[in-house]
Amino acid sequence: MRQLSFVEPGTVRWEETPDARLETPDDALVRPLVVTTCDIDHAIVHGLVPFPGPFPLGHEFVAEVVETGGAVRRFRPGDRVVVPFQICCGRCDRCTRGLTGSCRTAGPGAAYGMKPTGGDWGGALADLVRVPFADAMLVEPAGGGPPTAVASASDNLPDVWRAVAPFLAESPGADVLVVGGWGRSIALYAVAIARALGAGRIDYIDTIASGWRSRSGSAPAASRARRRAAQARSPSR
Template identity: 45%
Template structure:
């Protein structure tokens, strides 16, 4: 089969590799039919990560089940499923706590598309093996277009998780999103608006993203550079900047007793303005996005029309064009499609053809 492989900084190629096989009765083989790029993928492709190439790229996708083991629950060939980014067993202490991104049955941060916890393939591959498939795969609702749902495997659910706990407890909470990445900040604005946040401010240095945030209903705050803090009284601040100055800005912009959620990934130590944080007593939330428990909630919002990430998506492009597109990516979240190969058991699922 073909696998999209990172071979070095700004170096990608399709390689012919052995097709995966079922290793266990709980496994499934799945064909990604819509693959989306996470903001992290841009850094990986550019060489801005600690992951040593070569390795397969991609960790957001909707796929078509091709083959299942004897103990894969109700999964069947032809089913359309979201493939969450992380590998998790569903039965360890951390999984039972709702923390599958820290599953203790696999190496820490085991995932598709990186080498952080081993090599599990990438979700641009023609086929991937999904262990503990009944737990790891989430059925796509019949009315949901796979192209709209692909990013629920990571970024879209990550954005939802960043704002949902605070906004469900206090819908009147004021929200600040410190942007800087291609799409995660905008997805966070979208989720906050979906959950009817009373006020959402989006701060960024990029004019295109600021305009998009305004279209999504946020107050757009143009920055020449990230300040120490943004003026205002923000109950919830989300760092989606992937910038150390943006990280500091998010922390110091959170009101006393408020919540600051760090959704950026930093591959090293980041200075912490501890005494300022001590003085305000904010709640700091970080850690990997635990997607699987919340993917059904996100899909339900997509299904009822409340949540539509389409304005932030780019494409779709043919998978064959992935190298060219990803080496010079457009704004937003590029998506790539390949045709289904199973008989269409679910003709009303908006399948990509």
């Protein structure tokens, strides 16, 4: 099968590798339908994260179930699923407390597409992906929308939800400050979720803030701050 791998900063390469296969009765094989890039993928490819290559890329995706092991009960071939980027068993004491990133069975930090820290689980940019603990891992997308709308439900969308939603639940209509920069997709999701949850004023700070108001409804606070700073530095006439 084909698999896209990070080789070194600035270089990725399609490679032929052995087909993914079922290894335990709890496994499922899935065929990625839509894969989106996370902010950390860009950082890896551009050498901003000190990860040595080569290793498979991709960890946010929607897929179709191709085959299931004998112990899988919740899913069957043909099902469309969101595949969380963290590998977790769903049964250990940490998983049952919601600490899926610290699963005792898979190991802390186990994840797709980040072999140096997440282990050798493969990546989403491949013809096939093995999903261990399929009944615990796989999520059926709600609403029946296009897979492109929920690809980031593997990682970025829930990250942003837990960063924004609990605080707006405590303080409905509160103003929100979103700091962009390195993680721009996460920052823009934060703006969208804050708006959807009824936030008051939303300020977005970034080094390229011009135009954000028309696209996201947030005020480009950084642009105003830079203009004021430039005016303060200008010599008086």
